[in-house]
Amino acid sequence: MRITVLPQHKQVELSGRRRASEVLTQLGFLPGTAMVIRGDQLVLEHEMLDADDVVEIRSVISGGS
């Protein structure tokens, strides 16, 4: 699957069918800190991502100071 990680605009390729939560963990995201977006839909953490999926993982953490 092809993954774009935002806001870093990092491109990642992962092989095989995987659970969304596994992908998040592999990319270093804690639960509830990123949205997994496929097309115009959010993917739940326990749902599966297929090998040919194109996915956006968008961090929700913002802030400074």
Add this chain to the structure above:
Amino acid sequence: MAALPPEHAGARQRAGEPSSGRRRSARWTFCRRCHAKAEVTLRHHNAAFCRACFTFYLQRQVERTIEKERMFRKDEPVLVAVSGGKDSLALWDILVELGFLTTGLHLSLGIGAYSDQSTLKATQFANARGLTLITVPLAEEGLAVPAVAAFTNRPACSACGALKRHYFDRLAIDRGFPVLATGHNLDDEAARLLGNVLHWQMDHLARQRPVLEPTHERFVRKVKPLYRCSEYETAVYAFFRGIDYMIEECPNSVGATQLVYKDMLNRLEAVSPGSKSTFVREFLRRGRLLAAASPVAPPQACERCGMPSYGGLCAFCRLVREVEVKRERRAAARP
């Protein structure tokens, strides 16, 4: 019925098979309200929602917060501080949907392309909905954040905070708004609380509230209607509502202490969902009494601009004076 996945055990959800199309998942999770396929799960609420019900849920949560905390009424004009990010645009959208009288206020901070993009997002949001947005370009006032930080040798976030506080306060009072609303969310409040507790900043703890009543005639009421909504919830709301917000982060936020605190709190939340909410809620319920035992003296008027100040000059005027002195020295040194 298939067994619920472990992370949903105990939730008021049903699990089943998709009826058609490619098999995406072994199970579906259903919306707590309408039992359609869920698109978001909230671990700390042990709940799942479809798009429409989540939107309703979050708007209702904010409405309840506004009512419970007596933040403002439907007939009071509210100035909404809008950065162009997910929280402030989600807040503005929710307030408009709930029927409140709102005007946006955006400070263009002068942080290069980041600020240009943020201003564009805020402007596009307002224009698309026919809303009024007041934009203040700090660079035109000679106070772009990078320049102020460089002239005063302060961290950019410190300069930025002082500028924001001053312009928010001043514009709210000058334009006749009784209330200023900001998009601070639960994660912001939990991180701020952790920082204040780690350093036992009693004066800051005393002022950490979702509603700050004015303590000076040139202050207005400041409110945080999103203080019970997590950062994840506001991001999901913005996504579901099709809000085109600024995804990129401020270049000055790299390594910011607040992000370290947020990371620590998210690690805690991962093993104990609801920790952030409990931390903030119980502070507001019990800890505030302790903090209130350290009363803060009311501010005086700044000698230069008349805005509230805890010294002779307010933080903004001290900053501006420093910038002016450095600029004059630099001009005098030129051949």
